[in-house]
Every structure is written in C-alpha cells, then in structure tokens.
Amino acid sequence: MTGISELGEFGLIGRLAARLPAAPAVLLGPGDDAALVAAPDGRVAATTDLLVEGRHFRRDWSGPYDIGRKAAAQNLADVVAMGARPTALLVGLALPPATGTAWVERLYDGLADECAETGAGVAGGDVVAASEVTLAVTALGDLGGAQPLTRSGARPGDVLAYRGRLGFSSAGLDLFRAGADGPAELLDAHRRPRPPYAAGAEARALGATALLDVSDGLLQDAGHIAAASxxxxxxxxxxxxxxxxxxxxxxxHVLTGGEDHGFAGTFPPDAPLPPSWTVVGTVAAGTVTQGTGVVVDGRPAGPGGWDHFSS
Incomplete structure (x- = not known):
C-alpha cells in the first residue's frame, strides 16, 4: 500500500487534483496560488466547518468516502440554507504521514461526489501532516440576485416547517456507541447525511421568512431563529x-439530534407547503428567556441539541 509520505506533499496534491471533476463556477482550480470562482451575483455566501477525527467522525465507524461526503454535505447545506447555489469548496486537510494514498483518494471521491449533487466543485485547498485527520472545509455560493434567507425574518403568525430527516444520525450514533450492528439505515445516516439540497430554492419560492440547516437539533436550531427574529x-x-x-x-432523537442536515424554516400561514415540508409549530410574539427559546407542548424547552463545548 502506497503511503502519502512516499508521494510527498506536491505529489499527493497532484494526484488528488487529477481526481476532481470540473465544475461550472470554478474558473481556475487546483494548481496555482489561488483558485478563481465565478460570482455572478457580486456577493458570495461563505461558510466553514472543521471536522476532527475522534470528535466528528471515527475511522473505525466510517470509511473515507463517507467522511468526504459528510464533510462536504454539512458545508453545502449551510450555503443552501442561505438560499444560495453552492459553487465551490476549499478543503484544508491534515493527515498522519502513514495514511494510505488510497484512503485519501476515496476521501476526495466522497467530497467530489457530494459536490456533484449541487453542481459545485472542489476548487483547491491545502494538505499538511498532523497526528490525526482533520478537515477544514470552506463552501462558497452564489445568490443569483436574490436576497439571502437568514434566521432573522420569522414573524408572529408564521408556521415552522422542516424538510428532510430528523433524528436518524443521532439514533445511529447511539447504536455505534452501543456496539450494535443495525438497523443499517440508522448507522448509514450517521456516517453520511443526505441533505435535501432542493429545499433552499423551494423554500424561497414558497415565501420562507427564515431558513436554516438543522445541524444541532430541531430545538436548538429553532431557538436560533427565535433569538435572531x-x-x-x-x-x-x-x-x-x-x-x-x-x-x-x-x-x-427527532427534537434534539443533530447532523442530519435537513432544513427548518418559517413560512407565512397561507404558504402552499407541499407534502415534502412538515409543519411542526408556529411563531408567536414575545420571547422565551430560558432554555432554547422554544416552547414545546406549552412548556419552555430546556437545553437541547449538540453543543461542541458541552462535553
């Protein structure tokens, strides 16, 4: 098995770059001092996330392809949640020198295939040596002349609805921790999220007043909308x-589980929501000063969802 230390930094970069397909908005990809990405709107939606081995994924639970898809998905979903079209990813990758080349290639296959779901591409990045695998992914997107969908537009009288899966990744994580071998659907959901990327454009067309990616749990993320609005x-x-x-x-799991990367939004009460969107609540005047800022069945919800610094 060829290791990345045998290839060297630039040999590895060249090998990975050769695996990346072209993307419409990437005018100049890997190989120069910086990439060039088209921004027809004149504004760029930008977001970044870190994935650290042992904290966000485990290599004994997930293969490199799924890790790549997960790393891309959680960033692409954030761009979509702003009502933007993803255009490119920049990927910083830290690896132990003993890592096999085939493992890294499959990681990049996962990144590229997840990008293909949205028409984006990997435009460039960096590779360094480290004691554990870490990915730093930046996603860029174009608004196409529209206003961004933010968390601050919810209004009293709106309804809260979500699209996508909730609780599957959380349930899968519990199974992994317990050493269970199924249900496979839940284990796979934890390894790789499947965001419904069409939700961003659909939410805009339906008149969404606020939208976000459900990454930290429905209660916590709905609380972000409540606080911002x-x-x-x-x-x-x-x-x-x-x-x-x-x-x-x-x-x-449904209320507090994160990492499924579905979408939650608020909509006018008369919005013609299709069956793909599930209405689960309403927006009211006033705020909740304790817990998540959300009321569940008439009672303020306590802390819920994922907090990176809670444990």
Whole structure:
C-alpha cells in the first residue's frame, strides 16, 4: 500500500487534483496560488466547518468516502440554507504521514461526489501532516440576485416547517456507541447525511421568512431563529412524525439530534407547503428567556441539541 509520505506533499496534491471533476463556477482550480470562482451575483455566501477525527467522525465507524461526503454535505447545506447555489469548496486537510494514498483518494471521491449533487466543485485547498485527520472545509455560493434567507425574518403568525430527516444520525450514533450492528439505515445516516439540497430554492419560492440547516437539533436550531427574529417558536409534538425505526427514544432523537442536515424554516400561514415540508409549530410574539427559546407542548424547552463545548 502506497503511503502519502512516499508521494510527498506536491505529489499527493497532484494526484488528488487529477481526481476532481470540473465544475461550472470554478474558473481556475487546483494548481496555482489561488483558485478563481465565478460570482455572478457580486456577493458570495461563505461558510466553514472543521471536522476532527475522534470528535466528528471515527475511522473505525466510517470509511473515507463517507467522511468526504459528510464533510462536504454539512458545508453545502449551510450555503443552501442561505438560499444560495453552492459553487465551490476549499478543503484544508491534515493527515498522519502513514495514511494510505488510497484512503485519501476515496476521501476526495466522497467530497467530489457530494459536490456533484449541487453542481459545485472542489476548487483547491491545502494538505499538511498532523497526528490525526482533520478537515477544514470552506463552501462558497452564489445568490443569483436574490436576497439571502437568514434566521432573522420569522414573524408572529408564521408556521415552522422542516424538510428532510430528523433524528436518524443521532439514533445511529447511539447504536455505534452501543456496539450494535443495525438497523443499517440508522448507522448509514450517521456516517453520511443526505441533505435535501432542493429545499433552499423551494423554500424561497414558497415565501420562507427564515431558513436554516438543522445541524444541532430541531430545538436548538429553532431557538436560533427565535433569538435572531425576536420571537417565540411553539412546537406541537403531536405534529412531529417519529419514524418507528428510531426506536423508543425516537422523539428525543427527532427534537434534539443533530447532523442530519435537513432544513427548518418559517413560512407565512397561507404558504402552499407541499407534502415534502412538515409543519411542526408556529411563531408567536414575545420571547422565551430560558432554555432554547422554544416552547414545546406549552412548556419552555430546556437545553437541547449538540453543543461542541458541552462535553
């Protein structure tokens, strides 16, 4: 097995760059001092995330391809949540020198294939040696002349709806921790999220007043909308579907589980929401000063969701 230390930094970069397909907005890709990415709108939506081995993924649970897709997905979803079209990723990669070349190539295959879901491409990045695998991914996007969909536009009377899966990754994480071998659907959901990328453009067309990527759990992320908009969000659990595959703790996973990277938004009460969007609550005047800023079944919700510094 060829290791990356045998290739050297520039040999590895050249090998990875050769695997990356072209993307429409990437005018100049890897190989120069900087990439060139088209920005027809004149504004660029930009976001960045870090994934650290042992904290955000484990190599004994996830293969390199899934890690690559997960790293791309969580950044692409943030761009989509702003109502923008993803155009490019920049990837900083830290690797132990003993890492096999084939492992890194599969990682980049995952990055490239997830980008292809949105029409984006990997425009460049950097590779360094480190004691553990770390990915620093920056995603760029174009608004196409439209205003961004932010967290601050929710208004009293709006409804709260989500599109995508909730709780699957969280349930899968519990299974991994318990050493269980199934259900495979949940284990796969933790390895690789599947954001419904069409949700951004769809939400805009439906008149969304606020939108975000559900990365830290529905309660916590709905709380971000509530805080930014100066409103109270009331969730009715009777309206929240809980798939049987999530098991006896299904409602907890749905309300507080992160990393599925679906989308939650607020919409005018008369918005013609299709079945792909599930209404789970409403927006009311006033704020909740404790917990998440969200009311669940009439009671303020306590802290919920993922907090990077909580443990």
């Amino acid at each position: 100066g409103v109270r969000i009331e969730i009715d659990t009777a309206r929240v579907p809980v798939p049987a595959v999530l098991g006896p703790d299904g409602l907890r």
